[in-house]
Amino acid sequence: MDTENPELDELSAWLVHELHDVALGDKRLERRLLTTGAKLAARPSVSINQACADWADTKAAYRLFANAKTTAEKIRAPHYRRTRERARGHKRLFAIQDTTYLNYTHHPSTKGLGPIGTAQQKLSGMILHTSLLMTEQGLPLGLASQEIWVRPPKMHQRTAAARRKLPTEAKESAKWLKALRQSRAVVPPEAQLITIGDSESDLFALFDLARALGTELLVRAAQNRSVCAPEVGRLWEVMGRQAVCGQLQVVASARKGKPKRQALVTVRFAPVSLKAPQHLRKTMGDMPLYAVLVQEEAPPRDVSSPLCWLLLTTVPVDSFADAVERIRWYGLRWQIEVYHKVLKSGCGVEKAQLASVERLLPYLALLSIIAWRLFWMTLLARHAPEAPCTLVLAAHEWRALYAFHHKTHQVPARPPTVGQVVLWIARLGGFLARKNDGPPGVTVLWRGWQRLSDIAAAWLAFHPS
Structure with missing residues (x-):
């Protein structure tokens, strides 16, 4: 599908990558899924109305989830493919x-x-x-x-x-x-699952099935x-x-x-x-x-x-x-x-006021992927703190975060590490980073993520290049 859309690149590059091959049978619907998903990913705990920029965007989001072509299975399918890609190389x-x-x-x-x-x-x-x-x-x-x-x-x-x-x-x-x-179908056959x-x-039937599947x-x-x-x-x-x-x-x-x-x-x-x-x-x-x-x-x-x-x-x-x-x-x-x-507290899925279960199902599938990303980012900072932050943030996001945290207009040419940016995001969410506080958890991270969304949007407004 065609994802050459500057708005998408600015909003959430990771979501574009995660769902770039989604197949809803309608190019405009696929593009709307990505733009709506990017807005919800930027502000995961707010309502659809709050996440969307205006009434036109809000109506488009509601029409997206009401469309019979937008099914939960089709939304999750590309995520399963990305999961399989990330699983490669693990024994x-x-x-x-x-x-x-x-x-x-x-x-x-x-x-x-x-x-x-x-x-x-x-x-x-x-x-x-x-x-x-x-x-x-x-x-x-x-x-x-x-x-x-x-x-x-x-x-x-x-x-x-x-x-x-x-x-x-x-x-x-x-x-x-x-x-x-x-799960067995998603995981590469060479990996022990x-x-x-x-x-x-x-x-007992579960053990019997595992024996039949060789897992x-x-x-x-x-x-x-x-x-x-x-x-x-x-x-x-x-x-x-x-x-x-x-x-x-x-x-x-x-x-x-x-x-x-x-x-x-x-x-x-x-x-x-x-x-x-x-x-x-x-x-x-x-x-x-x-x-x-x-x-x-x-x-x-x-x-x-x-x-x-x-x-x-x-x-x-x-x-x-x-x-x-x-x-x-x-x-x-x-x-x-x-x-x-x-998913429930950070992304507030139980607050969604959609008219029917049929509309809730694709919404929940999309928010489930966003919730995974928030959770993954929290744990990545603990498992690979020295990795470059470009694994979790787009260029404008880490630059905006660096400038805001250090109160400067100058940003380094080399991106900071995952550990550094996750700590700064957590501090936006109220994490105090005291000596005995331990690593930040998901609650302060999703709070900080929403503030970063606004900070990054302001950065783009003043640095359009």
Whole structure:
């Protein structure tokens, strides 16, 4: 498609690169997607009205999301291709899956929403399931899969027994299998892909699919399944009988008003063979896996819920060092929760007042890509602080930022580093950069990013060349 548009280059060069080969079947619509996306990327937490320059731009944005040709799948397709390009050269990658709820109860005029939460809460909205592709060091390369859907209005009227009788493809839990297939298709075949999920992903069908696709899994166990080899019994009891192979200091996250803390845990591991659930035994055989039990056996007196993780993985665990590595891998899972926070709080997607679910879907696809970029930029400053800032900023953006931060009209010929510009952006967002503050987080970064947008626009006005 034709992207020779000076306005686009000035607004957001990265978005033009990310979506340059989007195929909506209409050149003018594709150009509008890029210009609207660039405006939303420049001011991610404001409404469509605020992000657009005037009423004509605002109307064009609403028409974009109302157009039947503008689908979420078509918007995400080029991003998946860029994700695959960024994945090249990596020997091992992680696809971290998680689900979040988008609450639009406060927008009752939006058509097509469904129930979320419990029946008593009477909330309405949509469900979003994401697979985020990450390197071993924890740098997010992009989305590998994303699905957004609406529950049927009478979902809560089904009994648990009725839900169990549904075929796998008709259950919500099928989201894990769909995301696994999509993630495997995005990742280059030469890379080892390890999908990570929380206890909701403890599905026998998911392990069976991973085996069929030749890919790896690491999930937190939720079911106390039957173990048939090398020991017989229930999973938790079998693992509790294993010898402690070592101890480890881990960080317990903050919960119920209590701050995060250091916890001393014991580690046990063993190969196990899990028996398939009764209703799957005709189609699925026993599943050989490796289990790692992480347990806080002497918690502080004021801790009511000591740490206890039982991890299941297809990747061999033959030593304490292997077990520690699998625990570290599972620790990457929290990154997708931060990503969903960026999407909902940083990009304010739950504030969008669009007329229907059909219009929300392409909007959410576009903002999901913008949220990834904000998250990636935050972590890139930690993983590659000495890289040139041209990886994250256009020329006019870093020059405007340098001049504003240093209160000067003179800018250097050589661009500053990623670490430097991210710190300056965070300071625009209220980061104090005190000695013990640590690296800036995503909240101050998205606040600063919006201020930088205005500063960069002013720079362009006075330096049009």
